[in-house]
Amino acid sequence: GGRQLGNGHSQGSALQFFGQAKKRINxxxxxxxxxxxxxxxxxxxxxxxxxxxxxxxxxxxxKGFNERVNGIMEILARDRMKVxxxxxxxxxxxxxxxxxxxxxxxxxxxGHTTHCFIQVEGTDSSEGFLLTEGxxxxxxxxxxxxxxxxxxxxxxxxxxxxxxxxPKSKCRLLKEDVVxxxxxxxxxxxxxxxxxxxxxxxxxxxxxxGNAESTLMQTEKNFFHKVSARLSKPNIxxxxxxxxxSVLEEDADDVRKQHSDRNLQFLIDELKVVDKKEAEDRxxxxxxxxALVSRLHQDKGTPTPTGSLQEGFQIRMFEFANFExxxxxxxxxxxxxxxFEQHTARGKSITSEVRGVMENTYTRSLELTEEQLxxxxxxxxxxxxxxxxxxxxxxxxxDKIRSMVEDVERKVASALND
Ligand code: GTP
Ligand code: MG
Numbered sequence: 218g219g220r221q222l223g224n225g226h227s228q229g230s231a232l233q234f235f236g237q238a239k240k241r242i243n244x245x246x247x248x249x250x251x252x253x254x255x256x257x258x259x260x261x262x263x264x265x266x267x268x269x270x271x272x273x274x275x276x277x278x279x280k281g282f283n284e285r286v287n288g289i290m291e292i293l294a295r296d297r298m299k300v301x302x303x304x305x306x307x308x309x310x311x312x313x314x315x316x317x318x319x320x321x322x323x324x325x326x327x328g329h330t331t332h333c334f335i336q337v338e339g340t341d342s343s344e345g346f347l348l349t350e351g352x353x354x355x356x357x358x359x360x361x362x363x364x365x366x367x368x369x370x371x372x373x374x375x376x377x378x379x380x381x382x383x384p385k386s387k388c389r390l391l392k393e394d395v396v397x398x399x400x401x402x403x404x405x406x407x408x409x410x411x412x413x414x415x416x417x418x419x420x421x422x423x424x425x426x427g428n429a430e431s432t433l434m435q436t437e438k439n440f441f442h443k444v445s446a447r448l449s450k451p452n453i454x455x456x457x458x459x460x461x462x463s464v465l466e467e468d469a470d471d472v473r474k475q476h477s478d479r480n481l482q483f484l485i486d487e488l489k490v491v492d493k494k495e496a497e498d499r500x501x502x503x504x505x506x507x508a509l510v511s512r513l514h515q516d517k518g519t520p521t522p523t524g525s526l527q528e529g530f531q532i533r534m535f536e537f538a539n540f541e542x543x544x545x546x547x548x549x550x551x552x553x554x555x556x557f558e559q560h561t562a563r564g565k566s567i568t569s570e571v572r573g574v575m576e577n578t579y580t581r582s583l584e585l586t587e588e589q590l591x592x593x594x595x596x597x598x599x600x601x602x603x604x605x606x607x608x609x610x611x612x613x614x615x616d617k618i619r620s621m622v623e624d625v626e627r628k629v630a631s632a633l634n635d
Contacts (some may be wrong), residue, residue: 378415413444456501
């Protein structure tokens with residue numbers, strides 16, 4: 218499947234890698250499931266034959282496989298790519314997400330705006346809606362301001378989650394199974410540790426939204442030190458946002474160099490999550506506001522009003538698009554690895570356990586055939602029937618093992634290699 222991954226030219230191709238891999242592994246588990254059902258039936262038949270070939274224990278084990286395969290397929294169906302945004306308050310986290318989604322979904326504004334965690338994910342329904350923790354009652358999208366805005370009078374807990382279910386038809390990234398998580402500013406909370414436990418451990422990519430007008434601060438660094446202590450080599454992107462403002466300053470080039478040096482040093486030497494070469498793809502100087510404004514107008518087919526874009530905005534838009542491309546490559550690859558590797562390992566262990574059961578059955582039935590044959594010399598006629606039955610059974614077991622185990626193992630191995 219790596220073929221598709223290298224092709225980052227056409228929009229969305231990198232993200233589709235995840236969907237393709239998901240479909241493929243799902244198909245394999247469907248087949249494994251079918252083999253398990255067959256095996257189960259076979260084992261039942263052998264038990265019914267009354268011969269002492271398969272132990273109760275084996276029988277129970279085979280029955281358990283069914284449940285395990287179903288469980289894996291359920292998790293698989295829920296597997297998505299998750300990106301979480303962090304940064305100090307007002308740096309533009311919510312605006313970056315809106316720009317990526319090409320819609321004003323997240324509340325944004327000056328001051329401390331986002332008060333709790335907000336997750337945006339795709340839905341097949343044509344209208345968007347909200348879900349809050351502990352309730353499956355859908356609420357209207359309009360109530361997001363009341364629920365998640367810091368200025369609202371009735372607020373949710375800081376580390377609680379509002380889920381926005383947004384129509385997949387309106388956004389490519391959601392259609393391709395990306396889930397976005399927006400957070401309150403890391404400088405206005407005491408709850409960093411619980412945040413990490415609750416929202417970070419299954420994230421495939423982290424985006425640190427920095428403010429190009431100030432430098433990377435200790436709160437931001439601390440947070441990512443904590444994250445990388447819990448996760449091995451988290452994928453971190455750094456966006457130096459509001460570059461439209463800073464670039465107007467006289468010494469913008471020097472500032473850019475300073476930000477670059479500090480950010481790269483942080484990723485490479487402090488966190489040690491990337492090497493020098495990889496780090497180049499992890500830092501971008503952007504303006505989320507310009508990206509959002511121009512995309513909204515572009516999608517509506519109206520010209521972007523002059524004045525909402527600063528001089529040299531094309532370069533920042535280009536960097537934003539570049540970020541998105543690298544982000545898509547990174548998140549799909551990482552999600553396939555971390556999520557599907559576990560499933561593949563479990564699939565392999567199930568097929569090899571089935572193989573064990575079948576091989577035992579085969580060996581045991583061979584032994585029995587031998588026993589019966591020697592008995593038969595003495596009690597010829599009586600056992601004729603049983604002997605024949607066992608021979609048939611033995612042949613059947615042999616065929617089963619060949620077709621089932623080899624087929625499944627070949628498929629799983631080739632999927633793993635891909
Ligand atoms: P909290 O939710 O409070 O943590 O803030 P946030 O990080 O989500 O920031 P938000 O997206 O709400 O943006 C804060 C303010 O900055 C808003 O008024 C945005 O319009 C503005 N803003 C965001 N990105 C940019 C940018 O690139 N350039 C400029 N000039 N303003 C921006
Ligand atoms: Mg916000």
